[in-house]
Every structure is written in structure tokens, then in C-alpha cells.
Amino acid sequence: MAKADRLLKIITLLKGRRTVITARQLAEVLETSERTIYRDIQVLLDTGFPVEGEAGVGYRLQPGFEIPPIMFTAEQLLAVQLGLKMVQGWSDKELAISAEEARVKIEAVIPDRLKETNQQNCLLVSKHYLNTEAAQHSLSIRRAIQQQYYLTMAYKKADGEHSKRVLMPLGLVYWGQKWTLIAWCLLRHDYREFRLDRIQALVVESEKFSTDESINLTSYLKLLRELYGEQC
Amino acid sequence: MAKADRLLKIITLLKGRRTVITARQLAEVLETSERTIYRDIQVLLDTGFPVEGEAGVGYRLQPGFEIPPIMFTAEQLLAVQLGLKMVQGWSDKELAISAEEARVKIEAVIPDRLKETNQQNCLLVSKHYLNTEAAQHSLSIRRAIQQQYYLTMAYKKADGEHSKRVLMPLGLVYWGQKWTLIAWCLLRHDYREFRLDRIQALVVESEKFSTDESINLTSYLKLLRELYGEQC
DNA sequence: CAGCTACTGACAGTTTTTGTCAGTAGCCTT
DNA sequence: AAGGCTACTGACAAAAACTGTCAGTAGCTG
Structure with a gap:
């Protein structure tokens, strides 16, 4: 050989x-x-x-190197670069840092002659969201989802009504300017969706939950598709 | 050697x-x-x-292969994947297709044992924007920026006032749910910013413009920074 | 058509690689 | 601490791969 x-x-x-x-x-x-x-x-x-x-x-x-290099076309790379700007502007602080690192990596490998014509320079993203309280919650929630910790949350509805919930967090949805948390609510024994900007207080508990075939994000999405079709 | x-x-x-x-x-x-x-x-x-x-x-x-493979860490890749979902939900149809292609490429190289723990599955993005008229304009404008064609635009302000403008399009800004066009306005002889969802009609002209040291996106951004500090 | 290019096979000389052997050093379990 | 397992390295002769020269084929461009 x-x-x-x-x-x-x-x-x-x-x-x-x-x-x-x-x-x-x-x-x-x-x-x-x-x-x-x-x-x-x-x-x-x-x-x-x-x-x-x-x-x-x-x-x-060595740990951390399991993912092989990826080869993108110029068009795909433009989408990646714009996406990273969006993540920097509209996700949470940790993801924003990872996005910046990724952007630096990409900039480092683009040949100079392709930089001049690079369309991403004309596509900008505003950056005000990361300092909001919703963004702080977003990071806590994302970690709780990954590690499967219960959340205790004080919430204020659009009509002004307050409530306190204990939740199994399952997913986060970006609606442009707003994020929502998909969770299984122990109070209602059902899935519920909460806007992050209406969270009054949030505590990540030290107790872990586990999902199964009946309570998980995939089931919830399937349920939504049956109710609303492909709009979700 | x-x-x-x-x-x-x-x-x-x-x-x-x-x-x-x-x-x-x-x-x-x-x-x-x-x-x-x-x-x-x-x-x-x-x-x-x-x-x-x-x-x-x-x-x-061979054309299309100038960009070398890029190696991302798992955290960076999470940011890339979320970003691509955001582009698919909130940019224009062409970019959405490129983003989908990029996502498929990424999925193809992630080892199976890393897919189970992949956090991107819990981060979703709504997809209603691409069918709006603003998104159609977005694609036309992006092409006009790249190829430097004048735009003729019928616009309706927040107060209901209509106007018609001839513009040199310079950049697009994403504000979460809303995009704005940065352009040099021939009517006002100055930079102006327009919300895409308030565009009534848009025509890409066949006449090309050229930017110089006084009229270009970088100068405008510098001007904004001098006026407003680092908020832009 | 002429000049330039990419391309390929053959061959002898040069360089690199390989497997065997012997020895060093570290980790893990009993 | 000892034993068994592992990674590691140098030396050497045989095997394999590489290299440059030479000759010839084929395609592109002005």
C-alpha cells in the first residue's frame, strides 16, 4: 500500500x-x-x-477535532457569513463569541482577490439585542435545555397577568426580534410557549428531567404540524 | 525538496x-x-x-474551488448552523437556497455520534418572511448593490406620505424582522435609509453607478459612528 | 501552419521507505 | 513494586518509489 x-x-x-x-x-x-x-x-x-x-x-x-474541514462555494459562504452576523446580533453572548471566532476563521482563508468582490460587506446586522434581559435568559435556557435541568419561571402575559411555572425546557424559537421557549409545563401538564421578553425571573434548578417518547421537542413539532400544517 | x-x-x-x-x-x-x-x-x-x-x-x-476547506470547532459549528437557519428564515430566496445547501454539507460531515448531542436541534427559526414582498425587494436590491445599478423606488413613510426616489443602493441592514436599505438618494443628495416593507414599487434600472471616496457604504458607516458612537 | 503547451512511457541513477531487531520509557492493573 | 501492555527511537540492509533525461503524441492559439 x-x-x-x-x-x-x-x-x-x-x-x-x-x-x-x-x-x-x-x-x-x-x-x-x-x-x-x-x-x-x-x-x-x-x-x-x-x-x-x-x-x-x-x-x-485529540478531543475537539472530530469534525472534518468543510468546503463551501462562494454563495454558500455568503449565506454562512450573513448567518454568523445574525447570530452575533440576535442570539446569546456565548453563541455570539463562537460566531465571531467562526467569522475570523473564514476571513483568514478567503483569498485576497475574492475579498474585494465579497458581497457580505454590504449585508449588515444591528447589534442591540445581546444586552437585553431576554438575551441573558436565552443563554441560561439554552444551557438548561442541553443539560436537561428544570426551570422555575415568573412570567407576565400580554394581558398583564402574572404566573409562576415549573418547566421542562425543550427548545428555543427565533421569530425575528423575539425568541420563545418551548417547554413542558408541570402546572398545565401540557406544552407551552413563552416569550423570553416576558420572563420576569428565571431560576435554573439543580434537578434534572428526562424526556421520553411522549414529552419531547420532536413530538411537539409534530403536534403543531398536525394542527397548523406546514406553517410552523 | x-x-x-x-x-x-x-x-x-x-x-x-x-x-x-x-x-x-x-x-x-x-x-x-x-x-x-x-x-x-x-x-x-x-x-x-x-x-x-x-x-x-x-x-x-477549477472555478468554484478557490476557497479552501474550513475546520470549525463544535461550538463554532453550532453558531454556523443557527445562523444558516436564520438566513433561511429572514433573508431572501437565493440566500435561503445557498443556506440550505450549506446545511446539507454540514450535516453530511458531522459524525453520527456527534449528531445525538447536537444542540442545534433545539434552536428553531420561524419561516414566514420569505414570501413577503419585502423579501422579493431584498433580492432585487442585493443584486443591484452588487452590480451597482440605480434603483427607482416608490416609498411610503410611516406617516403615510408617498415619495419617488432614484437611488444608488449601497447596503442592506437586518434589524430583526425588518430590513433597511442604505442608499445615496439623488433627490436629497445625501444618504438615506429605507425600510423594505414600506417600498411600494421598485425598478432596477439598466444604468450603472459608481461609488467613490465620498459616496460609499464605508463612509456612511463612519459618519454614523461619529454621530452616534458605537451603537450602529 | 508554427510555436507553445500538456501529456506519457522507458530507463538508469538516486532517494525514500520498509521490516527486523534491539533497546528506552510510560501507563495500568494486580 | 512487578508484570504486561503500550508508545517510542535508532540502525541497517533490502525493497520500493522517485527523479531527470530522452523521445514521442496531442491539443490550443494566433
Whole structure:
């Protein structure tokens, strides 16, 4: 087997595994010697490939590098760049930072001669939302959704009525200027949707919930589609 | 020079040029023989690198492949994915298609074990805007900005007053649910900003304009910053 | 058509790679 | 602490790949 092919196969094998793989295993699969595998790994390391090896353990990808490079066309990249500006203006502070990092990466790889004609320069996004209280709530809620923590929330409806709820947060929806939280409400025993700008107070509880086949975001969306068709 | 290094340098040289480069030129720069260059090019072709060569002409990158692959972390990718959803919901139909293509590309490369924990599934974006008249205008305006065509526009202010304007379109701003057009107005001889949802009629003229040091988007933004500070 | 280019095969000399062997060092379990 | 497992490295001879020269084919452009 040609060396270049073997290097690519090592990369593929490393990316397809959660657990470590030893030089012996690689040598068997690729029908070569362990010494050659050690040399190949060194070549990968020299070229910056994020592999790490521990004596007595084996090799694996360094955490955080499981996602391979993506190749976009110029048009797709314009959509990505505009989208990142929107995230910077209308999501939460953490996402805004990630979006800025992503934008810097993109700027770094665009050839100079493509920068002059880059349409994204003419597409701007306002940036006032991130300092609102709704945006602070947004970040807390997003984390609670991911880690599945109950929320206790004081809410004020459009008609001025106040209520207190204990919720299983499931998703966030962006409506342009407004975000809403989709949650299972323990008070009403049903799904409910709440506008983030009407939240009076919010506490992320330390108790975890779990979703199942009857209470989860996918079911709620399916329910909405049955009720309203494809408008959702 | 090592073969692997030379291959990378050929890629770099091809990416840095607008015009073709011959095998002789490559051989001189890389201090090797033309026969070796022909072999290297074949290796690049065999591995899928998008180079094309024409007898009597020379080599160049296939159009559409000037932008190299980009490697995002999981957090950055979350921002990209949310951003693409926002573009799909709140820009124009062309950008929405590009955004969908980009999303498909991303989905194709995310390893299966990372899909389960992918937070983007819980972040949704409403999709009603693209069928509005404002979104149709948005696409026409974006093209006119890029190609620098004058616009003739019938506009209705918030107070109900109608006006007709001839404009040099310079940029589009997203305010969440609303887009505005930044333009140089020939009627007022000054910059003006117009809400897309208040446009009554719009015609893209066949006459081209040109910007200079005094009339362009960057100057306008600088002017705004001097007037309002960093709020813009 | 002439001049330029990309392209390919053959071959001998040069360079790189490979597997075997021996030895070093670290991690994990008992 | 010892043993078994792993990653790691240098040396060397044999095998493989690469390189430049040469000769010839084919296509593009003015």
C-alpha cells in the first residue's frame, strides 16, 4: 500500500472510533509493520494532524477535532457569513463569541482577490439585542435545555397577568426580534410557549428531567404540524 | 525538496493566481524537472484536487474551488448552523437556497455520534418572511448593490406620505424582522435609509453607478459612528 | 501552419521507505 | 513494586518509489 493512502486510512480509522486504537491494530488492518505505523503517526504529527498517543494505552484524536474541514462555494459562504452576523446580533453572548471566532476563521482563508468582490460587506446586522434581559435568559435556557435541568419561571402575559411555572425546557424559537421557549409545563401538564421578553425571573434548578417518547421537542413539532400544517 | 512539500506548494501556487501557470514555471520555482511536475499534477488529480490543464495554455484551479476547506470547532459549528437557519428564515430566496445547501454539507460531515448531542436541534427559526414582498425587494436590491445599478423606488413613510426616489443602493441592514436599505438618494443628495416593507414599487434600472471616496457604504458607516458612537 | 503547451512511457541513477531487531520509557492493573 | 501492555527511537540492509533525461503524441492559439 502506498504511504499516502495509508496515511489517509489512519486518519479515517481514528475519526471513526470513540476508543483508542493501538499501533498493532493499525498495522494488522493496514497490513504493514508496527514500525511503519510509528513512522506514519510521526508524519501526521509533523503535519499538524491532532493525534495523541499514550504509552500503554493507544492512539486517538485529540478531543475537539472530530469534525472534518468543510468546503463551501462562494454563495454558500455568503449565506454562512450573513448567518454568523445574525447570530452575533440576535442570539446569546456565548453563541455570539463562537460566531465571531467562526467569522475570523473564514476571513483568514478567503483569498485576497475574492475579498474585494465579497458581497457580505454590504449585508449588515444591528447589534442591540445581546444586552437585553431576554438575551441573558436565552443563554441560561439554552444551557438548561442541553443539560436537561428544570426551570422555575415568573412570567407576565400580554394581558398583564402574572404566573409562576415549573418547566421542562425543550427548545428555543427565533421569530425575528423575539425568541420563545418551548417547554413542558408541570402546572398545565401540557406544552407551552413563552416569550423570553416576558420572563420576569428565571431560576435554573439543580434537578434534572428526562424526556421520553411522549414529552419531547420532536413530538411537539409534530403536534403543531398536525394542527397548523406546514406553517410552523 | 520532499515530494509532499512540493505538492503542497503547487496547491498554494495555484490558489494564489488568477491566471494559468505552466509546468515550466512550476518547475523553475520549485527547482525540479517538468516531468516531475507532470507526475505531481497527476497525483493531485488522483487524490481529487480540482486542477485542470489545457494543452498550449497551462494549469489553473477549477472555478468554484478557490476557497479552501474550513475546520470549525463544535461550538463554532453550532453558531454556523443557527445562523444558516436564520438566513433561511429572514433573508431572501437565493440566500435561503445557498443556506440550505450549506446545511446539507454540514450535516453530511458531522459524525453520527456527534449528531445525538447536537444542540442545534433545539434552536428553531420561524419561516414566514420569505414570501413577503419585502423579501422579493431584498433580492432585487442585493443584486443591484452588487452590480451597482440605480434603483427607482416608490416609498411610503410611516406617516403615510408617498415619495419617488432614484437611488444608488449601497447596503442592506437586518434589524430583526425588518430590513433597511442604505442608499445615496439623488433627490436629497445625501444618504438615506429605507425600510423594505414600506417600498411600494421598485425598478432596477439598466444604468450603472459608481461609488467613490465620498459616496460609499464605508463612509456612511463612519459618519454614523461619529454621530452616534458605537451603537450602529 | 508554427510555436507553445500538456501529456506519457522507458530507463538508469538516486532517494525514500520498509521490516527486523534491539533497546528506552510510560501507563495500568494486580 | 512487578508484570504486561503500550508508545517510542535508532540502525541497517533490502525493497520500493522517485527523479531527470530522452523521445514521442496531442491539443490550443494566433
